[in-house]
Amino acid sequence: MPAGQDKSVDIQIDPDDLKTLKDNNYKLCFAKKVNDTYNVVWQSAGDYLADNSFAWQPLYRLFGSNSFSGDVKVRVSTNDVAIGLGDQAVLDKEGILHDASTGGPPTEITMVNQFGKIHPGLSAYSTDVHGESSTTPIYVAEKEIVLGQDTLTPVEAVQVWFEQNIATSTMFSDARSNAEEIDLTTVNTAARLYSGGKWSTPTASSLYTDPATVLTIIATLTAAVSLYDLMTKISSRLTGVYKDFKAEVTSxxxxxxxxxxxxxxxxTGARLTQTRQLQQDPKLVDQLSDIALRAFAQLNVGYTAMQAIPGR
Structure with missing residues (x-):
C-alpha cells in the first residue's frame, strides 16, 4: 500500500479577522473529501495564528461504526486496520476487521462486509497547525451497508472553514457556512487568505523558502511493513530539537x-535558523538514522541493506 506525496495547505488570516474570530471563539476546521462529500471534522484548532500550516499524507485506516449522526463525535465500533488505495479488508461475521490485502479498484478502498449492517469509515494521518501528528476520522458513511462490498474513494481535496463549538471527529450532514474547498489533486501545496470575511488565493510570499530535504534513507527490510505504521513510529520521535523536521515514507x-x-x-525566523544550524551538525545523520532503526525494531523487522544520503 504505497504512500503518496505530502500535501499541505497554508491558511493566512488578516489580523483584524483573526481578532474577531478569536474574540468570538471560532475554531479553524479542516475536512477531507471522501465519496464526493465532506462529513467529518478532520481537525479543529482553537489556538491558530495569522499563518497556519496543515499537512497530510494519504495514509488511511479503515473501520466500521454502528451509527452516523450529525453533531456528535465519531464512534469507532470495530477494530481499525491500516489500508491504502487499491486495497481491501474483510469485516468477518464476528465483526472483526482483518488486515488489508491487495484487491478492489486501484483508486478506491474496499470493505468486504460479511458481518451485516455497518457504516464504513476512514481515518487519516495529518499534521495539525501546531506541528502535532495524529490519525483521526475523516469519513463515516451516512447510510449503513448490508452484506457485500462497499468502496470508499478519498480525494486529495480539503474543505476549510471557521465554526464555533465544534471538535475534531465531529460528524456533520449540513453544508458548512462560508467554507473554502482546496483541490490538491494535481499539486502538493496551496495557500488561502481569509480577509474581510472572504477567502482568496494570496500572492506568493518571499518570506518562505521551499522545505529542504535533510536526509534520505533507502532500506531493504527483512519483511514487509505498513507504511502507515512506519510513518507514525518515526514521527512520534520527531520532537524537541527535531520538531521542525517531518518524515515522508514511500515504497x-x-x-x-x-x-x-x-x-x-x-x-521562518528563529525556527528556520535553528533548523538550518542543526543540519550542520555532523551527528544529525546518525541521529535521524537511529530514529529509523528504532522504528524498524518497534515493527519487529531488520534490514539487509541501508543507505543514508544527506540532502537528497
Whole structure:
C-alpha cells in the first residue's frame, strides 16, 4: 500500500479577522473529501495564528461504526486496520476487521462486509497547525451497508472553514457556512487568505523558502511493513530539537522503503535558523538514522541493506 506525496495547505488570516474570530471563539476546521462529500471534522484548532500550516499524507485506516449522526463525535465500533488505495479488508461475521490485502479498484478502498449492517469509515494521518501528528476520522458513511462490498474513494481535496463549538471527529450532514474547498489533486501545496470575511488565493510570499530535504534513507527490510505504521513510529520521535523536521515514507517496491526527512513547510525566523544550524551538525545523520532503526525494531523487522544520503 504505497504512500503518496505530502500535501499541505497554508491558511493566512488578516489580523483584524483573526481578532474577531478569536474574540468570538471560532475554531479553524479542516475536512477531507471522501465519496464526493465532506462529513467529518478532520481537525479543529482553537489556538491558530495569522499563518497556519496543515499537512497530510494519504495514509488511511479503515473501520466500521454502528451509527452516523450529525453533531456528535465519531464512534469507532470495530477494530481499525491500516489500508491504502487499491486495497481491501474483510469485516468477518464476528465483526472483526482483518488486515488489508491487495484487491478492489486501484483508486478506491474496499470493505468486504460479511458481518451485516455497518457504516464504513476512514481515518487519516495529518499534521495539525501546531506541528502535532495524529490519525483521526475523516469519513463515516451516512447510510449503513448490508452484506457485500462497499468502496470508499478519498480525494486529495480539503474543505476549510471557521465554526464555533465544534471538535475534531465531529460528524456533520449540513453544508458548512462560508467554507473554502482546496483541490490538491494535481499539486502538493496551496495557500488561502481569509480577509474581510472572504477567502482568496494570496500572492506568493518571499518570506518562505521551499522545505529542504535533510536526509534520505533507502532500506531493504527483512519483511514487509505498513507504511502507515512506519510513518507514525518515526514521527512520534520527531520532537524537541527535531520538531521542525517531518518524515515522508514511500515504497520502492518489494520490502524496500524510502524515508525522507524534510523541513516542516513555511518555517521562518528563529525556527528556520535553528533548523538550518542543526543540519550542520555532523551527528544529525546518525541521529535521524537511529530514529529509523528504532522504528524498524518497534515493527519487529531488520534490514539487509541501508543507505543514508544527506540532502537528497
Amino acid at each position: 520502492e517496491g518489494g520490502t524496500t522503503v524510502k524515508i525522507k526527512y524534510k523541513e516542516q513547510p513555511r518555517l
